[in-house]
Amino acid sequence: MKFQDYLYERPNVDLLKENLMNLTKKVENAKSFEEVDQAIQEYILLDNEYSSMATLVSIRNSINTQDEFYEKEQEFFDTVGPELSEYYQNFNLALYNSSFRDELVKKYGSKVFREIELELKTFKPEIIEDLQLENKLTTKYDKLKASAQIEFDGKVLPLPGLSVYLQDKDRNIRKSAEDAVCGFYLEHEAEFDEIYDELVKVRTKIAKKLGFENFVELGYYRMGRTDYDSKMVEKYRDQIKSCVVPLVSKIYNLQSERIGIKDLKSYDLNLTYLNGNPMPLGTTAEKVKNAKKMYHELSKETGEFFDFMTEHELFDLDSKKGKAGGGYCTYIPKWRSPFIFSNFNNTAGDIDVLTHEAGHAFQVYSSRDAILPNYLWPTMESCEIHSMSMEFFTYPWMNLFFKDVDKRIYAHLTDSIIFLPYGVTVDEFQHVVYSKPEMTIDERKQAWREIERKYMPFKIYENDLLERGGWWYRQGHIFSSPFYYIDYTLAQVCAHQFFVKDMENHEKAWSEYHHLCKLGGSKTFLELLKEANLENPFEDGSLTKTMNKLEEWIDNFDKTKLN
Numbered sequence: 090m091k092f093q094d095y096l097y098e099r100p101n102v103d104l105l106k107e108n109l110m111n112l113t114k115k116v117e118n119a120k121s122f123e124e125v126d127q128a129i130q131e132y133i134l135l136d137n138e139y140s141s142m143a144t145l146v147s148i149r150n151s152i153n154t155q156d157e158f159y160e161k162e163q164e165f166f167d168t169v170g171p172e173l174s175e176y177y178q179n180f181n182l183a184l185y186n187s188s189f190r191d192e193l194v195k196k197y198g199s200k201v202f203r204e205i206e207l208e209l210k211t212f213k214p215e216i217i218e219d220l221q222l223e224n225k226l227t228t229k230y231d232k233l234k235a236s237a238q239i240e241f242d243g244k245v246l247p248l249p250g251l252s253v254y255l256q257d258k259d260r261n262i263r264k265s266a267e268d269a270v271c272g273f274y275l276e277h278e279a280e281f282d283e284i285y286d287e288l289v290k291v292r293t294k295i296a297k298k299l300g301f302e303n304f305v306e307l308g309y310y311r312m313g314r315t316d317y318d319s320k321m322v323e324k325y326r327d328q329i330k331s332c333v334v335p336l337v338s339k340i341y342n343l344q345s346e347r348i349g350i351k352d353l354k355s356y357d358l359n360l361t362y363l364n365g366n367p368m369p370l371g372t373t374a375e376k377v378k379n380a381k382k383m384y385h386e387l388s389k390e391t392g393e394f395f396d397f398m399t400e401h402e403l404f405d406l407d408s409k410k411g412k413a414g415g416g417y418c419t420y421i422p423k424w425r426s427p428f429i430f431s432n433f434n435n436t437a438g439d440i441d442v443l444t445h446e447a448g449h450a451f452q453v454y455s456s457r458d459a460i461l462p463n464y465l466w467p468t469m470e471s472c473e474i475h476s477m478s479m480e481f482f483t484y485p486w487m488n489l490f491f492k493d494v495d496k497r498i499y500a501h502l503t504d505s506i507i508f509l510p511y512g513v514t515v516d517e518f519q520h521v522v523y524s525k526p527e528m529t530i531d532e533r534k535q536a537w538r539e540i541e542r543k544y545m546p547f548k549i550y551e552n553d554l555l556e557r558g559g560w561w562y563r564q565g566h567i568f569s570s571p572f573y574y575i576d577y578t579l580a581q582v583c584a585h586q587f588f589v590k591d592m593e594n595h596e597k598a599w600s601e602y603h604h605l606c607k608l609g610g611s612k613t614f615l616e617l618l619k620e621a622n623l624e625n626p627f628e629d630g631s632l633t634k635t636m637n638k639l640e641e642w643i644d645n646f647d648k649t650k651l652n
């Protein structure tokens with residue numbers, strides 16, 4: 090059966106609520122472990138059906154936002170979702186309090202109970218109104234950013250439309266593009282400051298109502314983190330400072346020589362090569378055909394996986410009218426199908442979809458036999474290990490996708506290192522802000538600029554707003570997903586380990602990676618690292634070995650291939 094034939098039927102929500110209530114009672118009144126277990130099995134079937142319908146709607150709505158049928162169905166799920174959460178929570182609570190907990194842990198592991206515990210810590214009905222305000226403010230931020238109409242090069246462009254000018258070969262164009270982007274943020278500076286100030290205040294209020302000192306600890310719990318805290322993350326950031334920042338400076342020095350600019354300014358950092366970034370080869374159909382060849386050669390499992398994706402047509406890759414922006418990977422349990430959504434635009438980003446998003450899809454395909462729906466995907470920092478590592482595992486096949494394959498690989502690897510100091514800057518800023526919510530708007534900007542200087546000394550600004558500490562307005566996660574950003578960096582340093590392992594012993598690296606994918610979300614971040622023989626990035630000195638190997642790789646790279 091193909092994706093288009095997956096049949097959608099609107100769930101009967103009243104019946105679902107009744108069934109969930111009955112199952113909750115069944116757990117509460119159970120006389121044996123078998124009765125509880127039976128209730129869990131019935132719960133899984135109900136949840137699979139409901140979440141499959143919700144996912145089908147969200148995919149089809151994003152593929153064509155102008156399709157009225159699926160737009161209505163999306164509205165339906167947006168309304169019933171919050172109503173149902175109470176029923177789901179009651180079921181979870183009954184499980185949590187079950188007198189058969191020991192047997193349940195034996196069969197299902199303890200992770201699910203730790204997750205329920207977090208749910209209880211992060212929610213009370215008293216905060217519903219504050220949560221609604223939080224949502225409203227993040228939507229306001231998204232709308233404000235999307236409203237940008239920037240006049241440039243004789244055109245009127247939205248913010249993403251400027252990205253090609255920010256990488257232009259002509260230095261003057263790059264500088265004016267940076268000023269044009271900042272012009273938009275400068276014009277709306279007071280609005281961005283106000284939205285963020287209100288967000289910090291309402292999140293702090295929520296934290297206090299739930300009994301926390303400030304929002305920091307709650308932010309960690311909201312991310313589902315059970316095995317590391319802000320102290321450990323602080324130490325990890327120190328390692329990035331001592332061990333990655335010097336390497337990034339070296340990468341920029343090499344770039345400075347390559348592009349012939351001695352005094353690199355912030356607007357020069359995007360110009361990796363004088364003659365432009367490598368572009369991918371072929372049409373979408375050819376890219377998919379090459380991806381198929383690549384995944385068949387990479388391993389038996391990836392070959393099977395990719396055949397499954399193409400047979401069931403579980404992709405919607407090309408950008409088209411009415412399609413939502415961005416890209417994602419999701420999963421439809423009823424048909425045991427991952428799904429990849431993207432907007433190909435004939436840049437290197439298209440190939441990132443076929444490696445990164447396919448890495449996510451391969452993971453969930455590998456863990457589709459998970460014993461509980463909660464165990465399909467792990468927490469975010471672990472999810473990104475699968476996708477980012479797949480980008481590295483597929484290096485040997487990049488010649489199928491790029492003519493300038495050396496340039497592509499060098500830029501991809503160095504970009505993944507350059508990202509780390511920026512990622513921890515975003516993270517440290519949020520720790521400072523939420524631990525001192527009374528800071529003024531100006532103090533926040535100063536704090537940003539100070540942190541930026543610490544981790545990114547190579548960022549030399551000529552624009553006044555940036556020099557005053559206004560870069561972070563553009564980083565959506567700071568507004569909508571507090572404390573999320575560090576996850577990308579944690580995953581990246583783990584993916585770097587896989588890159589190094591893969592160079593040393595491909596068979597071993599691949600089998601450890603596949604093992605990690607199969608585990609899905611059955612374990613926490615640190616438990617998963619152990620299973621996959623990965624170094625724990627919170628341990629002192631853990632980054633040194635990998636970063637040394639990456640530096641060696643850069644040193645040995647034949648730079649004449651980059652001209």
Ligand SMILES: [Zn+2]
Nearest residue numbers: 445449473476
């Ligand atoms: Zn991802």
